Amino acid sequence: xASPIADLSYRNYDGPLDPPIxxxxxxxxxxMRLSIKKKGFWVWAVMSGYWYLILLAIFYFADQxxxxxxxxxxxNPFFSNIVWKDLFVNGFSVSQLFFLILxxxxxxxxxxxxxxxxxxxxxxxxxxxxxxxxxxxxxxxFIPMTIVTAVPTLIFYLYCLMSYRTYGFLSQxxxxxxxxxxxxxxPGALHSxxxxxxxxxxxQGRLAGATYAGVYFFGVFFTxxxxxxxxxxxxxxxxxxxxxxxxxxxxxxxxxxxxxxKILLHTDGSQxxxxxxxxxxxxxxxxxxxxxxxxxFFGICALAMLLAWSRIxxxxxxx
Amino acid sequence: xxSVKIATVENLVVRYGSFTALNGLSCEIxxxxxxxxxxxxxxxxxxxxxxxxxxKPTSGTANVLGMDIHETGAKIRQQVGLMPEQDxxxxxxxxxxxxxxxxxxxxxxxxxxxxxxxxxLDYCGLGEARYRNVETFSTxxxxxxxxxxxxxxxxxxxxxxxxxxxxxPAGREDMLELVKSVSHGKGLNVIVSSHLLPDIERICxxxxxxxxxxxxxxxxxxxxxxxxxxxxxxELRELSSAFVAALQSKGANVMPPKRTTYRIxxxxxxxxxxxxxxxxxxxxxxxxxxxxxxxxxxxxxFLDAIGDVPPPPPQAVPPAQVVPxxxxxx
Numbered sequence: 270x271a272s273p274i275a276d277l278s279y280r281n282y283d284g285p286l287d288p289p290i291x292x293x294x295x296x297x298x299x300x301m302r303l304s305i306k307k308k309g310f311w312v313w314a315v316m317s318g319y320w321y322l323i324l325l326a327i328f329y330f331a332d333q334x335x336x337x338x339x340x341x342x343x344x345n346p347f348f349s350n351i352v353w354k355d356l357f358v359n360g361f362s363v364s365q366l367f368f369l370i371l372x373x374x375x376x377x378x379x380x381x382x383x384x385x386x387x388x389x390x391x392x393x394x395x396x397x398x399x400x401x402x403x404x405x406x407x408x409x410x411f412i413p414m415t416i417v418t419a420v421p422t423l424i425f426y427l428y429c430l431m432s433y434r435t436y437g438f439l440s441q442x443x444x445x446x447x448x449x450x451x452x453x454x455x456p457g458a459l460h461s462x463x464x465x466x467x468x469x470x471x472x473q474g475r476l477a478g479a480t481y482a483g484v485y486f487f488g489v490f491f492t493x494x495x496x497x498x499x500x501x502x503x504x505x506x507x508x509x510x511x512x513x514x515x516x517x518x519x520x521x522x523x524x525x526x527x528x529x530x531k532i533l534l535h536t537d538g539s540q541x542x543x544x545x546x547x548x549x550x551x552x553x554x555x556x557x558x559x560x561x562x563x564x565x566f567f568g569i570c571a572l573a574m575l576l577a578w579s580r581i582x583x584x585x586x587x588x
Numbered sequence: 589x590x591s592v593k594i595a596t597v598e599n600l601v602v603r604y605g606s607f608t609a610l611n612g613l614s615c616e617i618x619x620x621x622x623x624x625x626x627x628x629x630x631x632x633x634x635x636x637x638x639x640x641x642x643x644k645p646t647s648g649t650a651n652v653l654g655m656d657i658h659e660t661g662a663k664i665r666q667q668v669g670l671m672p673e674q675d676x677x678x679x680x681x682x683x684x685x686x687x688x689x690x691x692x693x694x695x696x697x698x699x700x701x702x703x704x705x706x707x708x709l710d711y712c713g714l715g716e717a718r719y720r721n722v723e724t725f726s727t728x729x730x731x732x733x734x735x736x737x738x739x740x741x742x743x744x745x746x747x748x749x750x751x752x753x754x755x756x757p758a759g760r761e762d763m764l765e766l767v768k769s770v771s772h773g774k775g776l777n778v779i780v781s782s783h784l785l786p787d788i789e790r791i792c793x794x795x796x797x798x799x800x801x802x803x804x805x806x807x808x809x810x811x812x813x814x815x816x817x818x819x820x821x822x823e824l825r826e827l828s829s830a831f832v833a834a835l836q837s838k839g840a841n842v843m844p845p846k847r848t849t850y851r852i853x854x855x856x857x858x859x860x861x862x863x864x865x866x867x868x869x870x871x872x873x874x875x876x877x878x879x880x881x882x883x884x885x886x887x888x889x890f891l892d893a894i895g896d897v898p899p900p901p902p903q904a905v906p907p908a909q910v911v912p913x914x915x916x917x918x
Contacts, residue, residue, distance in 0.1 A: 277710050277711055278711070278769075279711050279739070279769065279770050279774050279776075280707070280774075281742045281774065281775055281776065282696070282700075282704055282740070282741060282742025283742065284696065284697075284700045284704075284742075285696075285697060285700070286666060286694065286695040286696060286741065287695040287696075287697070288695065289662035289663055289665070289666045289695060290662075292693055292695075295689075295692045295693055296693070299678075299689050299692075303680050303681075306680075378679075382679040382680075383678070383679070385679070386675070386676060386677050386678065386679045386723075387672070387674045387675060387676035387677075388676060388677065388678045388679065390670070390672045390674065390676040391676050391677070391678060391690060391693075391737060392693065393640075393642060394640055394642075394665060394668075394669075394670035394672070394738075395665055395666075395690065395693035395694045395741075396662040396663070396665045396666040396693070396694060396695060397662075397665075397693055398662065
């Protein structure tokens with residue numbers, strides 16, 4: 270039999286090897302590569318910006334109506350009454366479910382699937398530390414989720430900046446862009462930390478995902494209950510929900526994110542559709558105390574990361 | 589010949605809770621291919637995991653490729669390739685991407701890692717399956733991909749933990765050939781942990797025998813198989829009582845024959861024993877069909893080593909360059 274033309278015998282590798290530090294970036298890159306290969310990621314990523322598309326459509330028709338009414342040159346009262354930063358809070362709130370779906374899709378199985386496939390033996394037998402692994406996996410969820418959050422927000426910001434400066438878009442809050450940049454980091458940080466923590470407790474990505482979704486929806490039902498109490502108290506003539514009910518309203522995975530958005534943008538929020546009158550049935554819960562929710566946010570992230578850290582072991586220790 | 593030490597282990601104690609997995613183990617691993625032998629639960633895998641820094645020793649020291657395991661875990665792992673006993677892969681990846689990723693984790697630039705992944709997969713016989721998802725691989729292919737990911741970054745030391753586990757005879761044969769070829773003449777040192785003696789005998793030059801977390805024997809396989817007194821085996825055409833009588837008259841001790849082979853033991857050198865046997869054959873007209881220096885099987889040597897001999901007390905290994913014959917220990 271003829272021998273192959275190529276030399277297929279083993280040869281030692283004598284090329285460059287980077288020092289054994291910062292392996293987290295290789296892990297993060299690969300996690301992101303695997304995430305963006307999923308079609309579902311792209312579908313839900315696009316869907317997560319749908320509220321901004323609806324707002325753009327509303328703005329387009331509002332602009333058109335101004336022109337049809339020969340009101341060119343005069344200010345449109347629809348835009349004049351808008352609190353611009355509230356639009357971003359609303360867009361952020363509406364996208365929460367999509368952020369959850371994305372976190373489930375790219376985050377829930379990240380460590381659980383590695384546990385199932387004994388992948389930790391591959392990672393930790395290379396010059397990777399536990400810190401590299403946790404950090405790489407965290408960034409592998411955080412970066413795509415932050416990009417997904419940031420892109421529609423910033424596009425909408427640019428559109429408004431170019432179109433509605435005369436309606437106070439810039440003058441209402443000149444530092445809005447910086448605040449928005451802080452806000453778009455929140456979902457990525459919270460979901461990636463929690464997803465890692467939950468994922469590290471399981472051997473199956475689906476089980477981890479189901480548990481994470483269960484925790485999320487339990488929190489949603491709880492906040493809806495708190496909102497109902499707030500609505501009832503508003504209908505009974507009170508000025509609004511009590512401070513405790515208001516704080517409890519934000520005690521969920523999406524609640525804490527919305528709370529941070531409101532705290533960062535320094536607003537209580539407003540009705541979903543600009544210009545709608547406030548009624549007790551459409552109660553807008555005011556922003557909670559930053560002194561509670563900012564430390565709570567960092568505490569939850571740290572605890573979840575600590576859980577993941579403690580669960581990661583290269584060997585099963587028995588005895 | 590002076591052999592270079594690849595790893596030195598001194599008084600290593602590893603405990604999992606109340607269970608002591610390594611109990612004052614001291615041994616030396618020299619360059620080449622070394623078998624780590626021992627029954628299940630002897631501490632072989634624990635030793636490998638300790639060398640890699642997966643397990644922190646309670647006491648004792650170990651030095652791998654000139655680096656202390658306590659201080660330079662990551663640097664050691666960059667120079668070492670591990671093929672674990674269990675199935676392991678990274679979910680959702682094709683073979684070539686998995687192996688290239690393993691290379692990147694070891695510090696290879698991405699382009700080099702991908703090129704090298706193709707080479708190593710070809711070498712491991714997975715060239716045709718390089719774009720298949722690793723999760724769809726058969727057991728034999730999974731063993732090969734584990735070897736490929738361990739080799740991709742060109743390690744100086746390869747640790748193979750039960751490399752033939754779960755393989756059918758043909759797959760086992762292929763795997764042994766791969767390990768043998770990679771461990772001889774390629775500048776790569778290999779430690780093979782196994783309880784399968786035929787596998788070890790086939791691919792290794794030396795063995796370290798571990799039992800209950802302690803060293804029972806170490807040295808070259810040919811030295812381990814040597815029998816005290818250096819007897820010879822003489823195979824005759826047919827059994828001959830005259831030949832035996834002639835040997836005994838010359839002071840030789842002749843053991844009961846196996847088929848037509850006599851084992852002859854005499855004081856002095858093996859050449860002298862052979863000369864006496866030839867003389868006795870000439871005198872009695874016995875027709876010699878075969879001659880060999882007698883040796884026991886590795887299985888016998890292993891059973892002796894893990895038998896009732898009390899384990900040596902934990903002590904430092906003397907700084908010898910060549911591991912002495914271990915017949916006395918066994």
